[in-house]
Amino acid sequence: MKRLLPTLRADQTSESLVSVINTIQIAAKEISFRLHQGALAGVLGSSLDENIQGETQKKLDIVSNQLLKTLLLESPNVHAVASEEEDSIVESPNSGHYLVAFDPLDGSSNIDINGGVGTIFSILRKPEGEQTSENMFLQPGKAQIAAGYVLYGPSTMLVMTTGKAVRIYTLDQTVGEFLLTHEKAEIPRDTKEFAINMSNRRHWADPIQAYISDLLDGEEGPRGKNFNMRWNAAMVSDVHRVMSRGGLFTYPWDARKPEKPFKLRLLYEVAPMSMLVEKAGGKATDGYNRLMDIVPEHIHQRVPVIMGSANEVDMCMEYHKQHPKPY
Numbered sequence: 001m002k003r004l005l006p007t008l009r010a011d012q013t014s015e016s017l018v019s020v021i022n023t024i025q026i027a028a029k030e031i032s033f034r035l036h037q038g039a040l041a042g043v044l045g046s047s048l049d050e051n052i053q054g055e056t057q058k059k060l061d062i063v064s065n066q067l068l069k070t071l072l073l074e075s076p077n078v079h080a081v082a083s084e085e086e087d088s089i090v091e092s093p094n095s096g097h098y099l100v101a102f103d104p105l106d107g108s109s110n111i112d113i114n115g116g117v118g119t120i121f122s123i124l125r126k127p128e129g130e131q132t133s134e135n136m137f138l139q140p141g142k143a144q145i146a147a148g149y150v151l152y153g154p155s156t157m158l159v160m161t162t163g164k165a166v167r168i169y170t171l172d173q174t175v176g177e178f179l180l181t182h183e184k185a186e187i188p189r190d191t192k193e194f195a196i197n198m199s200n201r202r203h204w205a206d207p208i209q210a211y212i213s214d215l216l217d218g219e220e221g222p223r224g225k226n227f228n229m230r231w232n233a234a235m236v237s238d239v240h241r242v243m244s245r246g247g248l249f250t251y252p253w254d255a256r257k258p259e260k261p262f263k264l265r266l267l268y269e270v271a272p273m274s275m276l277v278e279k280a281g282g283k284a285t286d287g288y289n290r291l292m293d294i295v296p297e298h299i300h301q302r303v304p305v306i307m308g309s310a311n312e313v314d315m316c317m318e319y320h321k322q323h324p325k326p327y
C-alpha cells in the first residue's frame, strides 16, 4: 500500500509543501494517539479558559492547538499560522513561503461522549512582499495550495488535496503511517440525505425554512422522494459522510444571536472543506455565491454554509433565489 509522502511526490508536489504536510500529519498522529487514549490520557473535560470565539475550550482543543502550532512554527517552510484557538496570527522565526490556517479540534463537544472529532487545515502561499500581518491570510479559498482534514473516528483518516484529486489515507496504527486507501473521492451528484441542526428551525430564514420543509415532506411533497437526516455535530464527521456517500451539509444563517448569525469559520473550516468538496465533484455555496470566492475580511470571520452533492446544492440555491435574503 502506498504511503502518504510518496503519493505526494508522485504528483510533483514541491519538497517544501511535502514537508509542511508531513509536519501536519505528525501532529495529527500525536492528536490521534491522545484522543484514543481517552480518559486514560487525563486530559478530558473543560478547562476554565475561554477562547477568542467565546466558547468554552476543552482541554484537548488546547493540546491539539499547541501541538500543531509548535510543530508548524518549527518548520523552515512555514511563515505564520492562524488557528481558531488563537486571538491573532502567530509568526514563525523562520521565513518560509507557506501560511497554515487550522481548526485543531473540530466538533470538540463530542470529546466527552467519545464521538467523532477532527482537525481541519488550509495551506496558503505567503503573498510576495506583504508585511507580516493578519492581511496575509485574507485570501479567498480558491487561492489555497492544499487543504485537508483528519477524522479521528473508529479509524483515523486523512482526507486531502493539493489541487488534484481528493485522496483518502487511513492511519495504520501498527506502523504509524497514513496509507492510501482511496485514490479519488467522488461525491455523487444526487442524494437523499441532508445534515442540519434541526433544533434551530424556528430561527432560520425563509430560503432554508422552505427548502428543509420540502425535504421533510418526502414522497408526498414537491421533491417526490424521501430524505434521511444525519447530524454528528462535528463538521469533519458530517462532511466525511458526504465525501463517502453524498449528501447535503448546511449550517445556515440563523437569528438566535443577532451578533453571531453564522456558526462556521471561513478560514479554518469553510474554505478548506469547500476546496475538498469541489475537488471531489461537489459544490459549496453560501446560498448565493461560491464559498471559495469569498475574500475574508478578518481571520475569524464566519459565513453560512451549504455544501455537498452538486444537484442538491443547486436545488437549495434555487430556494435562495425565490426568497428574500435575510442578511
Ligand code: AHG
Pocket (backbone or CB within 6 Å): 055, 084, 103, 105, 106, 107, 108, 109, 197, 233, 234, 235, 236, 238, 251, 263
Ligand atoms: P468546533 O468544535 O471547532 O468549535 O466546531 C464545531 C462546529 C462544527 O464542527 C459543527 O458542524 C457545529 O459546530 C455543530 O454545531 P451545533 O452545536 O449547533 O450542533
Ligand code: MN
Pocket (backbone or CB within 6 Å): 103, 105, 106, 107, 235, 269
Ligand atoms: Mn470547528
Ligand code: MN
Pocket (backbone or CB within 6 Å): 061, 084, 103, 104, 105, 106, 107, 108
Ligand atoms: Mn475547534
